[in-house]
Amino acid sequence: MVEISNLSFSYSGHAPFLFQSVTETLTDGSWTSITGESGSGKSTLIRLMLGLLKPSAGSIRVPRGTRIGFVPQASDYAYSDFPITLLEALTIYERLRTRTEKGILASLRIGKTNLRDSALLALESVDLGHRAEALVSTLSGGEMKRFYLSRALISFPALLILDEPSSGLDPKRAEEIYELIRHVHEKHHLTVIAVEHNLGAARRYSDRILELKDGRLTESEALHA
Numbered sequence: 001m002v003e004i005s006n007l008s009f010s011y012s013g014h015a016p017f018l019f020q021s022v023t024e025t026l027t028d029g030s031w032t033s034i035t036g037e038s039g040s041g042k043s044t045l046i047r048l049m050l051g052l053l054k055p056s057a058g059s060i061r062v063p064r065g066t067r068i069g070f071v072p073q074a075s076d077y078a079y080s081d082f083p084i085t086l087l088e089a090l091t092i093y094e095r096l097r098t099r100t101e102k103g104i105l106a107s108l109r110i111g112k113t114n115l116r117d118s119a120l121l122a123l124e125s126v127d128l129g130h131r132a133e134a135l136v137s138t139l140s141g142g143e144m145k146r147f148y149l150s151r152a153l154i155s156f157p158a159l160l161i162l163d164e165p166s167s168g169l170d171p172k173r174a175e176e177i178y179e180l181i182r183h184v185h186e187k188h189h190l191t192v193i194a195v196e197h198n199l200g201a202a203r204r205y206s207d208r209i210l211e212l213k214d215g216r217l218t219e220s221e222a223l224h225a
Contacts, residue, residue, distance in 0.1 A: 001066070001159060001191045002026040002049065004217075006058035009041070009048060013056050018044055019215040021058070028158075031185060031192040033202035035220060036212035042195040043073075045212065046163055049193070066159055069152030071145070073163040073195075086139075086147060087132040090119035094154050122154040123147075126180055142173035146180065153184060160185070162194040166201060174198065178205055 007022040018041040026032050036042050047053045048060050050070060062068070084092075094115050123129045126146040131139075139147060145165065152160060165181065166174035178201050185192050196202045202209050209220040 001028045001030075001062065002193070003061040004058075005061070007048070007055050007060060008057040009044065009053070010056050017056065017215060019212065019217065022215075022217045023058075024210065024217055026191065026193060028191055029189045030207045031194070031205060032208045032210060033194050033196040033206040034210050034212060034217075035196050035199065035202060040212045041215075042212055043163060045217075046070075046161055046193075046195060049161060062159065067155050067157040069155060069157035069160045071148045071152045071160070071162040071165060073167050081137060084136055085133050086123060086128060086136055086150075087116065087119050089136055089147075090122060090151060090154060091115045093151055094118055097155055118154055122150040125153055125184065126150045141168050142176065145169065145173075145177050149177070149180060149184075156188075157190065159191045159193070162192070164195055164197055166198045174201065181205070 002025070004022055004024040004026075008017045008020040010017045034042055034045065044053065048055060049062070050068065120129060120132060123132050126149050128143065128146050128150060131143065136144075136147065160181070162181070165177055169177065181192065181194075182205055184190060194202075194206075196206075196209075210217050211220040
């Protein structure tokens with residue numbers, strides 16, 4: 001699914017590199033957690049996978065046409081004071097996504113009913129169907145995480161990338177999020193890549209744990225600790 005080949009990166013484009021000559025394969029249907037100290041380059045690696053940054057050398061390859069869902073670490077403050085409901089926000093998001101993916105004319109042919117149904121289905125998949133008409137600004141931290149997960153799932157992705165999925169949550173809410181991710185991972189055979197600070201969750205849910213340290217991505221012993 002994701003092929004990393006001799007990847008090197010620095011924001012300046014030359015040495016010193018944040019990471020150098022990284023080679024790794026992340027297989028279809030796997031759940032991989034990426035750990036490492038702050039500043040080691042975990043979030044930068046995600047941006048490279050999403051195509052938001054270009055490698056200084058080497059490559060990251062995701063098969064053409066693969067749909068990617070992304071769940072960010074922090075809430076989007078654009079929603080904080082804007083009077084928009086969960087259903088409205090997801091419907092607009094899906095309209096913009098299809099407009100980008102298929103072109104303006106194709107997106108205009110997609111009926112409002114279909115968009116609404118897709119948004120409701122995504123909300124129901126993360127147990128937020130009953131909050132569809134609630135304002136996004138009224139969501140709790142745990143609900144906001146679930147909302148962003150629903151936004152990532154609305155396009156039926158094959159690859160789900162998460163940046164610290166339990167960040168800012170108490171243990172109970174964190175477990176709820178991980179169980180939701182596990183459910184969609186198993187039900188839809190998603191490939192999951194999660195940047196993690198929660199080592200206990202990484203051990204419990206991951207197939208593999210990779211550690212980013214000193215510019216290298218290596219198999220962590222933590223999974224078997």
